[in-house]
Amino acid sequence: MYGSELSNRKKQILKAIVESHIxxxxxxxxxxxxxxxxISCSSATIRNEMAELExxxxxxxxxxxxxxxxxxxxxxxxxxxxxxxxxxxxNEIAQIDRILKSKTAELDQILLTASKLASAMTxxxxxxxxxxxxxxxxxxxxxxxxxxxxxxxxxxNTTGNVISKHIRMTVPKSQExxxxxxxxxxxxxxxxxxxxxxxxxxxxxxxxxxADAEIVSPIIKTVYTALTENDGxxxxxxxxxxxxxxxxxxxxEQLGDLLGTLEQKDEILKLVxxxxxxxISVLIGSESSVKVxxxxxxxxxxxxxxxxxxxxxxxxxPLRMDYAKVLETIEQLCxxxxxxxxxxxxxxxxxxxxxxxxxxxxxxxxxN
Amino acid sequence: MYGSELSNRKKQILKAIVESHIxxxxxxxxxxxxxxxxISCSSATIRNEMAELExxxxxxxxxxxxxxxxxxxxxxxxxxxxxxxxxxxxNEIAQIDRILKSKTAELDQILLTASKLASAMTxxxxxxxxxxxxxxxxxxxxxxxxxxxxxxxxxxNTTGNVISKHIRMTVPKSQExxxxxxxxxxxxxxxxxxxxxxxxxxxxxxxxxxADAEIVSPIIKTVYTALTENDGxxxxxxxxxxxxxxxxxxxxEQLGDLLGTLEQKDEILKLVxxxxxxxISVLIGSESSVKVxxxxxxxxxxxxxxxxxxxxxxxxxPLRMDYAKVLETIEQLCxxxxxxxxxxxxxxxxxxxxxxxxxxxxxxxxxN
DNA sequence: AGTTAGCACTCATAAATATTGAGTGCTAAA
DNA sequence: TTTAGCACTCAATATTTATGAGTGCTAACT
Numbered sequence: 001m002y003g004s005e006l007s008n009r010k011k012q013i014l015k016a017i018v019e020s021h022i023x024x025x026x027x028x029x030x031x032x033x034x035x036x037x038x039i040s041c042s043s044a045t046i047r048n049e050m051a052e053l054e055x056x057x058x059x060x061x062x063x064x065x066x067x068x069x070x071x072x073x074x075x076x077x078x079x080x081x082x083x084x085x086x087x088x089x090x091n092e093i094a095q096i097d098r099i100l101k102s103k104t105a106e107l108d109q110i111l112l113t114a115s116k117l118a119s120a121m122t123x124x125x126x127x128x129x130x131x132x133x134x135x136x137x138x139x140x141x142x143x144x145x146x147x148x149x150x151x152x153x154x155x156x157n158t159t160g161n162v163i164s165k166h167i168r169m170t171v172p173k174s175q176e177x178x179x180x181x182x183x184x185x186x187x188x189x190x191x192x193x194x195x196x197x198x199x200x201x202x203x204x205x206x207x208x209x210x211a212d213a214e215i216v217s218p219i220i221k222t223v224y225t226a227l228t229e230n231d232g233x234x235x236x237x238x239x240x241x242x243x244x245x246x247x248x249x250x251x252x253e254q255l256g257d258l259l260g261t262l263e264q265k266d267e268i269l270k271l272v273x274x275x276x277x278x279x280i281s282v283l284i285g286s287e288s289s290v291k292v293x294x295x296x297x298x299x300x301x302x303x304x305x306x307x308x309x310x311x312x313x314x315x316x317x318p319l320r321m322d323y324a325k326v327l328e329t330i331e332q333l334c335x336x337x338x339x340x341x342x343x344x345x346x347x348x349x350x351x352x353x354x355x356x357x358x359x360x361x362x363x364x365x366x367x368n
Numbered sequence: 369m370y371g372s373e374l375s376n377r378k379k380q381i382l383k384a385i386v387e388s389h390i391x392x393x394x395x396x397x398x399x400x401x402x403x404x405x406x407i408s409c410s411s412a413t414i415r416n417e418m419a420e421l422e423x424x425x426x427x428x429x430x431x432x433x434x435x436x437x438x439x440x441x442x443x444x445x446x447x448x449x450x451x452x453x454x455x456x457x458x459n460e461i462a463q464i465d466r467i468l469k470s471k472t473a474e475l476d477q478i479l480l481t482a483s484k485l486a487s488a489m490t491x492x493x494x495x496x497x498x499x500x501x502x503x504x505x506x507x508x509x510x511x512x513x514x515x516x517x518x519x520x521x522x523x524x525n526t527t528g529n530v531i532s533k534h535i536r537m538t539v540p541k542s543q544e545x546x547x548x549x550x551x552x553x554x555x556x557x558x559x560x561x562x563x564x565x566x567x568x569x570x571x572x573x574x575x576x577x578x579a580d581a582e583i584v585s586p587i588i589k590t591v592y593t594a595l596t597e598n599d600g601x602x603x604x605x606x607x608x609x610x611x612x613x614x615x616x617x618x619x620x621e622q623l624g625d626l627l628g629t630l631e632q633k634d635e636i637l638k639l640v641x642x643x644x645x646x647x648i649s650v651l652i653g654s655e656s657s658v659k660v661x662x663x664x665x666x667x668x669x670x671x672x673x674x675x676x677x678x679x680x681x682x683x684x685x686p687l688r689m690d691y692a693k694v695l696e697t698i699e700q701l702c703x704x705x706x707x708x709x710x711x712x713x714x715x716x717x718x719x720x721x722x723x724x725x726x727x728x729x730x731x732x733x734x735x736n
Numbered sequence: 737a738g739t740t741a742g743c744a745c746t747c748a749t750a751a752a753t754a755t756t757g758a759g760t761g762c763t764a765a766a
Numbered sequence: 767t768t769t770a771g772c773a774c775t776c777a778a779t780a781t782t783t784a785t786g787a788g789t790g791c792t793a794a795c796t
Contacts, residue, residue: 027787027788029787029788029789030788030789031787031788032787041739041740042739042740042741043740043741043788044739044740044741044742044790045738045739045740047788047789047790048738048739048790050789051789051790061788061789062748063746063747063748064745064746064747064748064788064789064790065745065746065747065748065786065787065788065789066747066748066787066788066789067787067788067789068788140514142512142513142514142520143512144510144511144512144520144522144532145510146508146510146522146524146530150524150530152510152512152520152522152530152532154512154514154520154532156514156518162514162518162520162534164512164520164522164532164534166530166532237631238631239628239631240608240627240631241623241624241625241626241627241628241631242624244620244621244623244624244627245620245624250620252612252613252618253612255609255612256609256610256612256613257609258609259608259609259612260607260609263605263606263607263608263609395758395759397758397759397760398759398760399758399759400758409768409769410768410769410770411759411769411770412761412768412769412770412771413767413768413769415759415760415761416761416768418760419760419761429759429760430777431775431776431777432759432760432761432774432775432776432777433757433758433759433760433774433775433776433777434758434759434760434776434777435758435759435760436759
């Protein structure tokens with residue numbers, strides 16, 4: 001595999017350069033490198049080694065008389081093979097757990113809190129993704145009649161998600177009408193993907209609704225919107241201001257572009273959602289295919305339970321982020337969340353400590 | 369009133385300085401001022417006038433040999449008395465309308481779109497606030513049973529808002545149990561403010577629920593959360609990256625603080641929600657009481673319909689923002705939104721063009 | 737062979753210095 | 767009351783001059 005041609009000494013040197021650059025953000029030269037622990041040869045030797053590492057593409061030189069800086073490939077190699085496990089203290093771990101547990105069991109809240117924690121603990125930007133209802137199909141409709149101007153339309157989809165929408169009607173309708181609508185929806189719309197909600201469906205429904213036909217079209221529009229919009233889920237960012245701490249983002253134009261992309265959300269969502277892995281992902285610079293993130297790296301991990309992705313927690317920061325710490329932080333956060341989830345349902349089997357059973361409370365899917 | 373002591377010429381000069389500073393962001397001196405239209409006296413005279421304006425507190429001098437810059441008071445005076453109406457073209461207005469109308473009738477979507485528009489049209493940061501359910505009390509509970517592990521709890525509160533929560537139960541419960549819960553809630557919790565949801569309420573409910581008592585406590589927790597959390601509503605920001613265009617935010621530390629505050633959301637929400645006025649508000653610099661916004665100004669206007677605030681649209685930018693343009697943009701956006709709302713319910717009276725009637729579709733209140 | 741000391745060279749950064757010019761206040765004449 | 771004129775100020779820009787961290791290369795040294 002790549003990098004196998006590196007001697008141990010080269011690996012040592014590369015590691016030292018990467019770590020020093022992560023810490024200081026500046027090019028590092030042979031002399032300072034010599035002083036570092038783990039290195040025991042003269043600056044001249046280091047220079048030779050560095051020249052070769054540069055040749056191989058692991059290092060870069062901003063200009064002739066500057067030190068070396070790890071290239072993207074250098075970081076990749078570091079992350080893949082040189083990274084030393086960052087050990088969190090028991091205390092820190094306990095605190096993560098405590099803070100996460102102190103929140104309601106609502107997944108949204110937990111994810112958001114985890115994102116905040118990720119940001120606060122690493123000093124980069126934290127991100128939390130609530131997964132979308134990709135290619136969902138409604139398997140059942142329910143309605144809850146409130147008054148003649150209001151009811152709630154509830155859609156249960158294939159993945160077991162529940163979407164509910166408050167419908168306000170300007171024309172008063174009776175409870176019977178709403179029930180009829182519900183029945184009509186269950187008879188005609190169940191199982192249809194969003195793009196099958198065409199005119200013929202509307203016409204059929206309108207026929208069934210008779211005198212109340214006029215509410216069909218907007219309802220179908222709502223269903224359609226609920227199924228399609230925001231398909232990629234929702235992205236929460238925390239600690240965007242942290243980006244400003246890093247020299248890497250001093251160019252206001254680049255930073256502006258990045259902020260714009262982050263605000264758009266869809267690119268990042270795509271990035272995170274596209275990941276096939278259930279394990280932690282590290283995308284360094286241009287590996288992420290988001291142009292504006294060539295200066296950045298993103299680390300994220302999905303929280304999977306019973307085969308379902310409940311969310312994604314991650315960190316976004318400069319190329320020279322402290323990968324060891326970030327990786328460990330994300331792992332711990334995900335572990336902690338999974339732990340909390342397990343705890344909630346560990347008591348599920350009936351007859352066992354029933355007085356302590358807690359329902360999982362999950363915020364419904366909404367679509368802003 | 370303040371500023372009444374200013375001669376016409378002084379006003380002219382102040383106006384010219386403010387406008388020039390808005391445009392260029394730099395101190396302006398007597399000579400360049402002289403060339404501007406509307407000014408017809410020598411630079412020496414202008415210097416004298418400027419000295420007096422500075423004395424009065426409307427201008428500031430960054431250093432001895434620089435031109436003058438409007439002070440916060442200067443901007444205030446400008447906004448209050450010197451501002452010339454910025455005329456939007458018919459075309460622009462039509463376009464706002466078109467874009468806003470193209471969205472679903474969901475208020476959330478409209479507000480978000482308006483915020484985006486505000487940002488795009490002014491090149492500052494747009495903001496949209498969805499009002500909170502302040503001191504709400506549930507007037508009715510409804511439930512919709514989905515399956516033995518899931519149901520939706522719907523709360524209708526005094527202001528007519530509908531909050532719905534998806535409840536997931538690890539212990540299977542029958543539809544009857546959920547109905548019993550619903551009845552129990554309606555019997556015991558209706559009309560109680562969040563802080564009255566104490567142990568005695570829980571005990572009473574648990575008694576009524578008998579064997580299913582264990583679901584009471586988490587349900588009450590959910591109700592409590594739904595009533596209290598996010599009381600201030602939700603804030604959406606758009607075009608944060610635009611801030612970077614302005615020299616005023618070049619200090620990365622200040623910018624970081626501002627971003628942090630914006631992310632926190634609560635300060636801005638408080639600011640916007642506290643405004644008593646139903647008219648457009650302009651807060652300049654320290655007028656806003658948010659420390660970190662001493663360099664910034666914020667313009668916002670609530671969208672009020674039938675005495676209820678449906679949302680707030682605004683713009684946040686540097687002190688030297690183009691107030692004329694921003695004010696007009698916000699007014700137009702609010703006008704357009706109100707127009708759309710009116711249009712939806714203009715057809716409400718029965719028997720009139722019924723086939724065109726559209727229910728208002730409103731996203732339910734959620735709480736992320 | 738691989739390693740290291742030594743040396744000439746490079747070049748970004750920082751410090752020291754000079755130049756410029758927009759802007760001021762003040763005075764005296766119009 | 768207004769304005770032309772003048773000496774003065776001082777941030778911003780440009781110019782010059784160190785400084786020194788860093789390099790590559792060669793030749794001596796294990």
